[in-house]
Amino acid sequence: MTALVPPASSAASARLITAADILDRCDELGRHSSLPNGLIKRVYLSPEHAAVNAIAGEWMLAAGLATWQDAAGNQCGRLDGARPGLPALLLGSHLDTVPAAGRYDGSLGVLLAIAVAERVARSGRALPFALEVVAFGDEEGIRFGTTLLGSRALAGTWQNIWWGLEDQNGVSLDAAYRAFGLDPAVIGDAARTPADLIGYLEAHIEQGPVLDDAGIALGVVSSIAGARRFSIVIEGAAAHSGTQWALRRDALAGASEVILAIERIAREANLSGTVGHLAVFPDAVNVIAGRVEFSLDLRGESDAQRDRAWALIEQTAEQICDRRALTVTSVQTHGAPAAHCSPHLRVAVATGIRLAVADDSAPPSLLSMAGHDAMAIAALTDIGMLFVRCRDGVSHHPDESVTEADVALALDAFEAAVLHLADQYDADELDSEFDARAATT
Incomplete structure (x- = not known):
């Protein structure tokens, strides 16, 4: 685990991140690939993984977050709330890809999370919880044949039997950790506890045609298959x-x-x-x-x-x-197991969407047949997800496509969901929890 890097000065960025910036950043991440001819493949614990972690870390710093790489190779950032040490609302997604991937599966969610954290940091508003952003390293499971290694490590559900897994070149997971500069003996340091978090929100392209067929930009995930x-x-x-x-x-x-x-x-x-x-x-x-x-x-x-x-x-x-x-x-x-999004986080996401699109009607509720890091995090804390329309529902393919207008709405909706939770959070309960935590340290 690398040392905590303190946040940059709020003056480090002259303007807030825009939807156009997010799309440009997706393109920049897409240039880090093990495949030629513009195709994207980025697997866990690879040189490409290290490169995008470093880039994401720089963007987190510029957004006002303190940063670190955890014991599982996830890139993390934190913006403290009204007081240091408060439990956090975790925002994130993943930076690894399938072979011949698109630019938006996973990466878009990470970049939206960074942009939301920057908006909160620059607003000067002290939230009743911390905000943390995580860029998970292994949602797809392409290299070692099992999925969600990064998010399972954070959720505290790591299984030591995985150390013997090998990639197609015969490199074990244990050896890959060491080559990446990680220590398998301290994998437990990546784990959070339920007391550390108040919930997890993830934004992701839909990976299906429901929103596109309906002509709707955003939707609320009900559960993950x-x-x-x-x-x-x-x-x-x-x-x-x-x-x-x-x-x-x-x-x-x-x-x-x-x-x-x-x-x-x-x-x-x-x-x-x-x-x-x-x-x-x-x-x-x-x-x-x-x-x-x-x-x-x-x-x-x-x-x-x-x-x-x-x-x-x-x-x-x-x-x-x-x-x-x-x-x-x-x-x-x-x-x-199937993971069901928590009712209060579904309400927060739906509220964010309604505010972003200026429409009081209920946004569509969708079952996700694709897997997400939220599935692993559900073992630790409540989860909620925002879906963003993807043209023709195409994903895991170079033809993945989102519009700048939809990304702008997603950014507004994601921020509004976070602020809705801040408004709803019980301040008295927060004070009691903080005092109890402080008394044990």
Whole structure:
């Protein structure tokens, strides 16, 4: 963990961050990538991760926040409230990406959080809580195959079994931490306690077409779908492509039937079921596949419904493989329960949207089928989320697109949500909590 850097003078910035600045900053972050030709890929504990952390830290300092990098490689900043040491409202998102990513998934939320903190700092208003901004390092889970490592460390739900995870080059998570300049032995230092925070707010592109189809800029997230991920292996027997049909034990044919069954079961249960990775062995044009490995990402608003669907998928896969003289095994690689946004934070976000768009009608409430750092933080404190319209609902792709006008509304709405919470926060309760905390130090 790097030392705390004190905030810059309020005179360091001549004007407030605008929506145009935020879009320019998204472009600047997008230039830090391990892929050529303008494509974006930025994974956890990489040189690119270090570069964007440093840049985000500079922007946090300029916004008036004290900054540090925590024990999990998350970049953090803090603006004290009416008194030092008060619990904080945490604002944030992530800076890592998928391969061939867009510029706004994650990064937009971090930059909106910094801009809101700057507005509060420059206003001179003393909030009844601190504001903290966090740029998480590993929401996507691309490098080590499990997601939300940064936010899970902050939430205090880190599992030591993860230290043995390896990337595609055989580098362990433990080794990657050390190479990044972090000490695995003090990962617990990244963890916050419930007493440290009053809640968490995250702004994010929608990653779906609901807002765009409705012609609406902003929405309130109701909950985040629970997700389970599996690595599935089907094995048969590799053989010459001239082998008679009755003698074939074709793992690829069996896997194809299982994948179609997954699609059918997920559709019937109104779940999201995605096979995004498939590898065939020995992978030769004239050889029957003897082994197939594929992934499954299964998501749903109801954990119970999702788990029933997985049980049916398992049963169906076994039946298919028995009929084809194949074997099937599966290992769960990730699991996260559905996370429901807290009612009072949903009200705050909705209030912020109404003020920003000057419309008293209720903004749309949306289920997020995509995962977010908020899922991990829900184990620690209340969560709320603001969705920003993304053209055609495209995300995880270079064609991600948001408008300057929508970003300006999102910035106003996010700030208004924070100020609404400040207005609603019980000052007497805050005084009692502060006195109790002070008495124990």
